[in-house]
Amino acid sequence: MGFTYGDVPKGLYIVRGENVVLMGEIDLDKEDEIPQNVASSIPSSAIPQLLEALAAENEYKDKWERRRNAVLRRERGFSGEGVEGDSY
Template sequence: MNAFPGTATLLEELDKKLMVLLRDGRTLIGFLRSVDQFANLVLHHTIERIHVGKQYGDIPRGVFIVRGENVVLLGEIDRDKEDNIPLQKVSVDDILDAQRREQEAKQEKEKLLAKALKERGLHYIPDLSHDDMF
């Protein structure tokens, strides 16, 4: 059992490569350099990884400070398995274009759903949990 309760257990993760999932849906990968009592994180050599289908792209972000309340999930990257992910790496421009197309398709689908529900006398409230965060 760990002697440190709460966020102090993150001290064991210092200088390790972590994946951090943020509340707005972004995925960051970087080396944990600092943490405080509020679980605020400082990541070094950080990349933002974007997944679309079976493809991914990495955007270099450098030093990244994350407010603790925005962290949904974090975990250490297994360096032995890191190079064997079953996804195709593409350029930043390609993944951003694929992400844009995916978001446009989602918006079009929501418009069609809203229209169909309106015709049936129902009101549709779209899920804004991620789209309004950027």
């Protein structure tokens, strides 16, 4: 969340498909450095608070998105997603 990071074990991810592409150039001199002004690590004991803050932020974004969509439907004539007439 923001510029804070922490390690949360998620298990094994399997990525399938030929459309997966990773591009970039690695600077071997700076690969292991993380500038302090870019990101800061948190202790593992603070991860529950971080997850709570992330859930609150996601809830706020969802509420904002629902209000935005309601205004677009009501005042601008947009249709909802997945409603009749939405198919291509």
